[in-house]
Amino acid sequence: MDEIKIPKATARRLPLYYRYLIFLNDEGKEKVSSTELAEAVQVDSASIRRDFSYFGALGKRGYGYDVKNLLNFFKKILNQDTLTNVALVGVGNMGHALLNYNFKRTNNIRISAAFDINPEITGTIMSGVPVYDMSEMKKQLREQQITIAILCVPQTAAQKTANEMFDAGIKGIMNFTPLRLSAPSSVRVQNVDLATELQTLIYFLDSDKDKNKK
Amino acid sequence: MDEIKIPKATARRLPLYYRYLIFLNDEGKEKVSSTELAEAVQVDSASIRRDFSYFGALGKRGYGYDVKNLLNFFKKILNQDTLTNVALVGVGNMGHALLNYNFKRTNNIRISAAFDINPEITGTIMSGVPVYDMSEMKKQLREQQITIAILCVPQTAAQKTANEMFDAGIKGIMNFTPLRLSAPSSVRVQNVDLATELQTLIYFLDSDKDKNKK
DNA sequence: TTCTCCTAGTGCTTATTTTAACATAGTGAA
DNA sequence: TTCACTATGTTAAAATAAGCACTAGGAGAA
Secondary structure: OOOOOOOHHHHHHHHHHHHHHHHHHHHOOOEEOHHHHHHHHOOOHHHHHHHHHOOOOOOEOOOEEEHHHHHHHHHHHOOOOOOEEEEEEOOOHHHHHHHOOOHHHHOOEEEEEEEEOOOOOOOOEEOOEEEEEHHHHHHHHHHOOOOEEEEOOOHHHHHHHHHHHHHOOOOEEEEOOOOOOOOOOOOEEEEOOHHHHHHHHHHHHHHHHHHHHO | OOOOOOOHHHHHHHHHHHHHHHHHHHOOOOEEOHHHHHHHHOOOHHHHHHHHHOOOOOOEOOOEEEHHHHHHHHHHHOOOOOOEEEEEEOOOHHHHHHHOOOHHHHOOEEEEEEEEOOOOOOOOEEOOEEEEEHHHHHHHHHHOOOOEEEEOOOHHHHHHHHHHHHHOOOOEEEEOOOOOOOOOOOOEEEEOOHHHHHHHHHHHHHHHHHHHHO
16 A cells, blocks of 8 residues: 555545645646645645645746646546435425535535435425435445435434444444444444534634733 | 633533533532533543532542532523624525524523525525514524524635624634634634534545454 | 736745643542 | 551643644746
């Protein structure tokens, strides 16, 4: 294995770079400097150069980075050359919003199956995505070989549902429930905790305010 | 100013602790140890003790932390003793989902005004929240003294809308658009970038896979 | 072709965060 | 009251991340 280990912080920024490169390419821009990128994605230019350097010498000194080259490079790195199918588990308010969220546009991701227990929507197609009853989840996930899922069920059902998902071979979960799932070590869980983030924002604002008061 | 500076990483975990303390309190638990907490919120127990220690000695050696005490303490720290009103700007799919997202349940946060340009919904009340036309935003935000907003407009309108918000006195934005807003330094922007997070998850999964292959 | 300028790549420094380890103080039982 | 335990608070160390500042090397003009 000759791959260099990419720091987590870097990995988290890659999609950001990728998205902006798509934009630049669409605009017809041919080259871009780390400084320009820095401004757009709001990451220090040195950090950007460092991030890129983990993958080798991608740019040209005195010139910058070739947009098309870089774009294609990251496309491969980020597995954007193949469509990734993900499942949506729980089609409530948030789930519904995500069904309409166009992941495919800039990211090559598609929600290809949804699951819920509500008989009013199971069996239907919502926003182009078939909604199955939860009882079919394991079967469908396996058949469609889906390994990534977005979890949007109520907190009370979260762990139980997650367990079924692990059983069905799910390897990555984007968890919208406030519960910290217990999961096998082979499974990655990415928590999206909106209430917490809003709370944190409020906390920072209040501490900013205190600072000014003193 | 005798306050100690709280590290950002700590601040981001506070709402997590708070939420779990509410749960423990509801369960009737009287004490909790850092180890127990660690398991529930999936943060190393030493980190938890360290986090707490920034606020002084909150626990008792050989005993743990008193749930009620700790809960009340964090309630104040996190400004949970007063209701925080926030605005929702852009009532599309995501905005609509957030209107129904119960921030108030565990966090003392309420969306008290929403704004959109769609004449079909402006002037109505959705999920208990009045929806105003965008042209009234500045006026309403000022009158209602709202300083925090959730931005859910299309990317193309994001910066322009944000500028109006700054103008209206907004100090914190939870930004659901993929655009990195340029904002005055006095304003905090918290980016919630779902496509990026999903992308990152996929990247990590693929690199996990590579690891096993070798 | 030459020379100036620009910007990538990188060694090193600093800041931040996490983790380990332990002395200590207080608990709770006898 | 004593004593064994338990879990905090904290010191020190390690790991991770960010950023400065310089070198080198190609770009592009003259």
